[in-house]
Amino acid sequence: MSTSVTLSAATRQNLLSLQDTAALTSTTQNRLATGLKVSSALDSPVNFFTAQALQGRSGDLNALLDSISNGVQTIQAANQGITSIQKLIDSAKSTANQALSTQITTTGTATNAYAPADGTITFYVNGGDAKSVTIAEDTTIDQAIAALNDEAGSKIFAKDKSGEKIVMNASADVEFADTDSQTLLGFTAGTGTAPDYGDATAKPTVPQASELTVSGVDGRRKLAEQYNSILTQITQLAKDASFNGVNLISNGDPSNRLHIAFNEKDTANLDVQGQDLTSDGLNLAAIGPNSGSGSVINGQGNFLLDGDIKTTLTTLGNATDNLRAASSTFGSNLSVVQNRQDFTKRLVNILDTGAANLTNADLNEEAANSQALSTRQSLGISALSLANQAQQGILQLLR
Template sequence: MSSGITLSASTRQNLLSLQDTASLTSTTQNRLATGLKVSSALDSPVNFFTAQSLSNRSADLGGLLDSISNGVQAIQAANQGITSISKLIDSAKSTANQALSTQITTTGTASTAFDGTAGGDVNFYINGTSKTATIAANATIDDAISALNTSAGSKIFSKDKTGEKIVLNASSDVEFEDTASQTLLGFTAGSGTAPDYGTSNTTVAQATELTVSGVDSRKKLAEQYNSLLTQITQLAKDASFNGVNLISNGDDTNKLHIAFNEKDTANLDIQGQDLTSDGLKLESITAGTAGTGNFLLDTDISSTLTKLGSATDTLRAASSTFGSNLSVVQNRQTFSKNLINVLDTGAANLTNADLNVEAANSQALSTRQSLGISALSLANQAQQSVLQLLR
């Protein structure tokens, strides 16, 4: 036998109203607690999945920002390397100019009078270039000087006030190939070690009457120049960031690839350049077969200065290229940050709750619940009257 509780229509209506209020209160409290008005696909499938898609893209772009940031730092490291190499190039120019301004001279007067009875060949070098003057037997001192100057290509030989001794006064390095060439002109045979002025020529020790100046100074400046080239190469190889070096290797394998979107359909490839001393076509100053080593010749120093000027132009062009690339990468970095903000805002607009509205709803529902309870109490007054009769 079934039994149940009979409620009046007004009581049932008030109970339903309280249940609806409780349900709304629960929803409002959940929104206040989570800050979301759409927390699952059940709340709003369109908004939920659209917001999820926007959030996923935002996360993908956020992951690319780290790669873009590393790219920016790699370019800045290369640019810093170029700036420092340029300073070393300027130092190399200063060294070469100093060598160019250092005058080389060879001076001296023979200790004995010229005796051309036997005659013979005088073999000597001017700044490493081989020269040979043939002095005929029984030649006078004037004949000998004429032959020597003709071979030298300039008037570097003369005679002293007595007219008997040969004088050498040259704005260059003059070395003799053999002792006989020295003594034939009246100079004493040299003793000790033969000069080493960066040439591959076979020479003998200078006569004691001859004084050479400037050559050793130029040699030391050439060594200083070579040291600067070594520093240029080492600096270029050290200008790396996170294993990426854009100025130490110019082949096709040395590229920096930066992706700007999650599908890599927007990207930038930055080609590395060889800015070492070899890449800049700067050669060390070494001993040459024609006396061109150790800054011995002004023409070779001028050629070196020309190469240094070309190296400077190369560095400036590289700096301009990297600067342009850096501007592009930084612009895309800023764009990606702003786009991430747009995507996150769009996702939030679809799913986030307005806490001000929900707080107001909570207060309104609380009031409604109180009113519903009062209404339920009024609806039960009729039954309470019956209870009074039973008492």
């Protein structure tokens, strides 16, 4: 005996239409809920896997953006360090110029009248080579003064108004090698501590005579100490100009470099080479009591010689040139990195947009579809009802 139900063609067609409408309604509701028109490979294999690839690359580039951002900050830290070091260099130049303008003089009049006697007078001018003049009992004061000035290379000795005493008026630090040299000229023998401005071992001197006053030496020595302090600050500042443990201006070793990858395969990258911009790296030597700046001249130091100070200023000028060159290099690298950073951000946006275009649903369209399907379902139910009315008429006849 058959158990199947016989449906008319109209009823069966209406049922199929209602089933299709229900399936479409389910799909539309899923898209509205997830916002995706392709949520799995079953929906559209090509779109799904293409979008996955685009999103994967976008994620890789997003991870690189953090590294690129750190690179930007590291270069900016180095550039800020260079700017601050230049200010210290300018301060060092000011100190050196102040030392150069500080005049060194040795002045005074002998207490005793010149009394010619056999002997040798030995003295040093600004710690240079020994100057020696031999006088005899018949050497007049004028002859002695002429010989001393000739040996010194400038007129630093003269006689007072009485014509009997030696007067010193030198634009330099004049020191005597022994007390006999002082007393032969009528000065008193120096007592106390011998000056150590020059190389005391190579040029032993005696304490300055009480009549002589040396000015400018202590001032230049203090300025040399200030200069050395600035050099220390330059080195400390360079070592502090780091970001995330990377310092590009305190070590010029080839291994000290910043590597920045611009793509996920590291086939596009930039290596920023570190430089040594400490005082040593800039060839700025400290000024000591027995050394000149840039060269050792007879052991003088502490800005005693104008020539040493001018050498120091030249070295500072070279340091400024090096800083400007380094700043230009880092600035160029920074421009490249920032440009790639902006490019990567835009590329990530393009990849995300492309993936979204392949998988995201148009919610406005899906909302309209939902309303249309709801209407279609209502109409389908009404059509099914009409299709069944013929069978209901036969039922009425049987009653």
